[in-house]
Amino acid sequence: MLSSQEVYDTLNGYLKSLGMEVYLFKLANYNEMVTKPFKFQFDGNTVCAVILTVPSFFEDAFLPYIRNTDVKSLVRDPIDSCIAFHVNKAVSLLKDQNVTVMYDYELTPNRRPKVLVQTAAHVAGAAFYYQRKHALLNGSGVCSTTVHCSDSVTDVHFSSQAEYGLQSEFNNNDVNCAAASSDPWDAKKNIFGACIHPRYGGWFAIRSVLIFHNLVNKNLHQSEPVDCVSTREQRIELLNRFNGNWQDWSYRDIISVEAKYSEIQRKYFATLPKDRLKLLSELALT
Ligand code: B12
Numbered sequence: 001m002l003s004s005q006e007v008y009d010t011l012n013g014y015l016k017s018l019g020m021e022v023y024l025f026k027l028a029n030y031n032e033m034v035t036k037p038f039k040f041q042f043d044g045n046t047v048c049a050v051i052l053t054v055p056s057f058f059e060d061a062f063l064p065y066i067r068n069t070d071v072k073s074l075v076r077d078p079i080d081s082c083i084a085f086h087v088n089k090a091v092s093l094l095k096d097q098n099v100t101v102m103y104d105y106e107l108t109p110n111r112r113p114k115v116l117v118q119t120a121a122h123v124a125g126a127a128f129y130y131q132r133k134h135a136l137l138n139g140s141g142v143c144s145t146t147v148h149c150s151d152s153v154t155d156v157h158f159s160s161q162a163e164y165g166l167q168s169e170f171n172n173n174d175v176n177c178a179a180a181s182s183d184p185w186d187a188k189k190n191i192f193g194a195c196i197h198p199r200y201g202g203w204f205a206i207r208s209v210l211i212f213h214n215l216v217n218k219n220l221h222q223s224e225p226v227d228c229v230s231t232r233e234q235r236i237e238l239l240n241r242f243n244g245n246w247q248d249w250s251y252r253d254i255i256s257v258e259a260k261y262s263e264i265q266r267k268y269f270a271t272l273p274k275d276r277l278k279l280l281s282e283l284a285l286t
Helices: 004-018 027-031 057-067 078-092 117-123 132-136 162-166 232-244 263-270 273-285
Strands: 020-026 046-053 099-103 128-130 142-149 152-159 194-196 205-216
Touching (some): 046 078, 046 117, 078 099, 117 128, 132 232
Antiparallel strands (some): 020 046, 142 152
């Protein structure tokens, strides 16, 4: 049987030079965060991986892929096809093939996302998942908040670390009974959360989650994500940009970054999917 280290080394060895990052985590760490419909019914010590694409993916994996592919024959979105091609290739290098591969865009028969990739990225230590509850914290990352839950009033002191234990009270948009006084938004407003990568800010995407059914490791260390958007003001700004102005991509620059999407990559994503084929034909020739 393969070890966690061998799985990591094999996947990373293949994917790294293609602008793809791999992080391992234990299934229990994901299951502990999400509500019942999103939990996976396997042993909590099962090893999983989350795969990200970072800015260099476009030039190092995608452009070479389309130059070697008849893009008109692709049944899926070209980016998704390229990712599936490389993830499958990486998995095929493992001796153990009992692996479930899921992608960010896949839905269950009841139209729910198969896997919540942002939660996976957070518990794997890849990118901090900033949600509405994180904007309830003050600048130091620690706050004292009075929580009103129906008729009970509880004084709660929490830090980024300790709040994990409070997730049921502080569920994503459920602020009716959670520190509503420090909530910056109207209680009825839906605020979607965003992951921020310590090196690439918002200039990355979370593409896939793998479950290695034959690999159980109760000692796999849980890596904490880097809390790179550390003040309450910055977190509010991030979520305002992500929810209000995501088209201008300014949420991606909430922190200073090592690398961003190139001009051509931005042009590609700014092009309507129906017009991308034409752009790809031009790119394939250059
Ligand atoms: C459906 C969807 C949408 C929908 C709904 C958004 C939503 N978040 O619900 C719509 C169409 C609106 C949308 C829009 C966008 N999306 Co979208 N979307 C998704 C998708 C496919 C599923 C999200 C979902 O339904 N979540 C369900 C809810 C219930 O999950 P949740 O809110 O996270 O709640 C869970 C956590 O809170 C967890 N939990 C509870 N407590 C705690 C505590 C901690 C510490 C943790 C970690 C977790 C945790 O438990 C809850 C579940 O029980 C994901 C990909 C995926 N498969 O995850 C991409 C995704 C979230 N989208 C993404 C993006 C970039 C966008 C857009 C900017 C458009 C774009 N693609 O460029 C916009 C931005 C939002 C906006 N302003 O409209 C990215 C976000 C990347 C990032 N850096 O975080 C994702 C991850 C896709 C990707 N491949 O990277 N999206």
